[in-house]
Amino acid sequence: MILIVEDTESLRKLTRKILEKEGFSVDEAEDGEIAFEKISGETKYSLILLDIMMPKMDGMEFIKTLRSFSEVPVVFITALSDERSQVLAYENGADGYLIKPFSKALLLSVVRRFEKKSSKPINYDDLTLFKSSRGVFIKGEEVHLPTKERELLFYLEEHRGTIKTREQILDAIWGYDFYGNDRVVDKHIAKLRDRLGEYSRFIKTVKALGYKFEV
Template identity: 35%
Template sequence: MHNKILIVDDDPNIREVLHVLLRSEGYEVTEAENGEMALDCVFHKGTYDIVILDIMMPDMDGIEVCHRIREKSNVPVLFLTAKSQDRDKVEAYTMGGDDFLVKPFSQTELLMKVKSLIRRRSEYDQPKSAENNGQEALAENVFVDVRTRSVRKNDSRINLTDKEFDILRYFMEHKGEVVKNKDLYENVWGEPYMSSAGNTIMVHILNLRKKLEDDVRKPKIIKTVWGKGYRIE
């Protein structure tokens, strides 16, 4: 079965380039020229393995589109944009984006990011071994099931993005250890660590705390080890 990709960009030339490139790699591709069409595709016309989403679009920009997608779906979102400032990346990640690529982009880098996001998602969709079955408690009211990639708090399901869950799982695999930014980024994002990546990590940790912690100002699950990194007890 071919992986399905939704391309969302108001520029028909960009859509055509991406369509041809991705089709040549065996992906099944759908196009949307604006935010409304994108939401209609995601919510009503099929299931996608990844959404490639432009930020700078008229009427409804990519940030708003991603925010609305995240209300109902955890499909990986790769932002594609001409904006390159760190604050723009922070905003994109805050709204639930999984990765970020700045125009003009290399075809090789785009394909690497697409394959990485799809591979990471498919790995967790495979049946897990018996020892991974069942839930693990992170707090009295927070439980994680690695097998189904689900999190529950106070008996209600918490919707995490793929990236947020990958971060949480990495912490769980290193429970009790201090996880440094460099190790977290290179293992979860699969890319060399640069100093600017610290802001990206910080935003994702904040998003996780908002969803998991009872009091974000006094986190009991994901704790900051000042000057070193983060730790789950």
């Protein structure tokens, strides 16, 4: 899961769209305080894309605090192109520095470099999941899942053993601004189970509540 910390909504949404289209799982925060709330929750982030000039808590203050308890990779994405800012970023613990405006190709190149380093397989019998790259394999053969089905699988796996309601799944996968019926979750779960075949047994239906990933 990649966390984008950026106060400019249009850029935050665009970056998220680019990454999700390439199969990455993405979360976002509009400032450092909200980002720390997310980091202290259940979700484990493999990479943070961090702006410097933000309200409430700027990027430099954020990374100083973060490095007191976490070594998660941080790449600054900022309009500050001067040498002093870059040196300060690395001195404070940054792993990369990307200057705005940036191209889609450069963004993906940076993200893939760090995601590849942190990608370790998780095996459930012959079902293998790569969290960072969002790869799904059965008996060594890649299973090509549509984006929503893939995110459903990884969301449930990341919260394995915990019941997730349809409303929680909708918020996490479709977003808070989704206005459709929550039965869309059931339809995508059904399609996901079909694609996973016998390994759909890991996705349990909890009657009247929701779903959970259980081994």
